[in-house]
Amino acid sequence: MSSNSTSLKELFLNGIIKENTIFKLALSLCPSIAVTNNLKNGIFMGLAVLFVQTMVNITISLMRKVIQPKVRLPIFMLVISGWVTITQMMMAAFVPDVYAKVGLYIALIVAFASILARAEMFASKNSIMPSMADGLGMGVGFLFALTAISFFRELVGKGTLTLPTGLATQHVFTFVNTKPLLIMVLPAGGFLAVGILMAAFNWLDTKYMKKASHGTH
Amino acid sequence: MAEIKKEHELIVTVSPHIKSEESTSRIMWSVNIALLPAAVMGAYFFGPRAVLAIALCIISALLSEYIYQKALNKKVSINDGSAFLTGLLLGMNLPASVPFYIPVVGSFVAVIITKQLFGGLGYNVFNPALIGRAFLLISFPKLMTIWTKPEAAFVQFDAKTTATPLGILKEEGLSKLIEVFGDKMNLYMELLKGHRAGSIGETSAIALIIGAAFLFYRGYITWHIPVSFLGTAAVMAWIFGAKGALFAGDPVIHLLSGGMLLGAFFMATDYVTCPSVKKGQILFGIGCGFLTMLIRLKGGFPEGVMFAILIMNCFAPLIDRGFKSKVFGALKETKAKEIKK
Structure with a gap:
């Protein structure tokens, strides 16, 4: 299988760049618009998905030889919802203020196409190490996308940055005496931000990846 | 093509x-004039x-277009x-008191995000x-609704707001409005002249009508929309x-105030974003008028022309599909099927 031909590093990078859930596959756009008007919420949402994706991939990979192919999808769903419930409870216990805002979307991770797709397409056919690398890569790619979107939206839309420690920076635009673009923290701005960053990501990707592939091959 | 310029030579071309x-x-440029x-x-x-x-709007619109096209x-x-035109229209739709970064941001969004990213002139869905x-x-709700009192004095910087x-x-009803302007006749006259608070270019009804008459004369806009x-x-x-009674409202005030004339003559008629079939244009205009009044009378904003036109812009392609003329000689679908059988 592919585990022999591709290295773990390549598997890991695949999820971040070539198959980035949000910027390349355009999946899971609902949380990427709904929770990203605040850097802290965005980062925690990304971490939750990173955790669930990795753990689901490991679990499915471990169980791949005992799962009956006919009932594999219900089993995948059970595994995913199990890990999502664990994440949900952990967040409710340790970061209750974030959970109050993004809790609904944490529960929705169950329905993420990307997580089920990786379980079905990758983890159920590969051994643990490649599956873990793949899960980590997809998760980190998602975390990166959500961080970028929420960083951009909060900075432009409110002029502040709420760090994961809960500390918010000062209004950064005060020195030029301008008001922030309020629309960016509203839902409409979410679409604009995702679109702009998606375009930027793909532009950079085509620019540098072409060079890289010319160099190696 | 160089050969077109030599007018007296024999040109052999297709139609x-x-x-x-x-x-x-x-x-x-005619619309600009x-x-x-x-x-x-x-x-x-x-x-x-x-x-x-207005000048800042135009300059930044031109610059945005130049930079985007150079970069690509x-x-x-x-x-x-x-x-x-985009810059001029945007400038005319702003209150006079806006801080100077607002026209720049607005022109950037208008030219780059709304027009160029969709493929440039002719491909934009929205005006x-x-x-x-x-x-x-939406971004600057406070700053965009500070209306300067018109003073007709060319050397004033600290304007009163109203x-x-x-x-x-x-907010206060028709009787208050008439009280502010004196009497009803005076209100109509002031609205016609444009001596009232509002966006820079929307206030003077008479000037807008003169401009629109020029466009009608040149045939650039038709009556439909x-x-x-x-x-x-x-x-x-x-x-x-009117509140409380049907058939008692005052249409003249509604027609002459807000951005109604500017919108109806210059923005709803934008070639790119309105339907191209004439029958469809009438439906488009009815939709614009209906939504405008719905927002004005029932909505949260006092003015609805902008949102009405933008909403109807979405429907322009659909309207065109619904009203497209029959292809000459083409059979109806049912008849064509019968023949196939």
Whole structure:
């Protein structure tokens, strides 16, 4: 299988760049618009998905030889919802203020196409190490996308940055005496931000990846 | 093509053989000229800040277009007047008191996000100037609704602020509006002249009508959209305009205030974003008028022209599909099926 031909590093990078859930596959756009008007919420949402994706991939990979192919999808769903419930409870216990805002979307991770797709397409056919690398890569790619979107939206839309420690920076635009673009923290701005960053990501990707592939091959 | 210039030589080409002087840039510049009277009246009433705001809008619209087209190695088309028109329209839709970064942001959004990212002139779904204004209104709700009192004095910088006629109408009712302007006749006259608070270029009804008459004369706009737009709005204002009683509203106030005339003559008629079939244009105008009055009478904003036109812009392709003319000689679908059998 592919585990022999591709290295773990390549598997890991695949999820971040070539198959980035949000910027390349355009999946899971609902949380990427709904929770990203605040850097802290965005980062925690990304971490939750990173955790669930990795753990689901490991679990499915471990169980791949005992799962009956006919009932594999219900089993995948059970595994995913199990890990999502664990994440949900952990967040409710340790970061209750974030959970109050993004809790609904944490529960929705169950329905993420990307997580089920990786379980079905990758983890159920590969051994643990490649599956873990793949899960980590997809998760980190998602975390990166959500961080970028929420960083951009909060900075432009409110002029502040709420760090994961809960500390918010000062209004950064005060020195030029301008008001922030309020629309960016509203839902409409979410679409604009995702679109702009998606375009930027793909532009950079085509620019540098072409060079890289010319160099190696 | 060089051979077209040698007029007296024999030209062998495929049709069309009759060529018109008209071109996109000629139409665009004519619309710019038609907007000039209203812009001048705005400058007269709101002073140098209004001139600066419009100038900044135009300059940043042209610059945005230039930079985008240079960056993407496209042909630079800032001379065709369309970016100039977008800037001018956006400037005329701003209050005179806006801080100077607002026109720059608005023009950027209008030209780059609304027009160029969709493929440039001719491919945009929405009217660029209106999207620019909607973006600004939602981003800076306070700054975009500070209305300067028109003073007709060219050397004033600290202007007094006041409410627009529509704002007064919405918050305090018709009697208060008449009280502010003296009597009803005076109110009509002031609205016609444009001596009232509002966006820079929307206030002077008479100047807008002169500009629109020029466009009608040149044949660049047809009656379909403006008449159905204004007609629907007038009927709705007449029926539902008064509180508590049907058929007692005052359509004239509604037609002359807000951005109604500017919208109906210059923005709803934008070639790119309105339906191209005439019957469809009437439906488009009715929709615009209906939504405008719905927002004015029932919505949260005092003015609804901008949102009404933007919403109807979405429907333009659908309207075109519904009203497209029959292809000559083509069979009806059912008949064609019968023949196939």
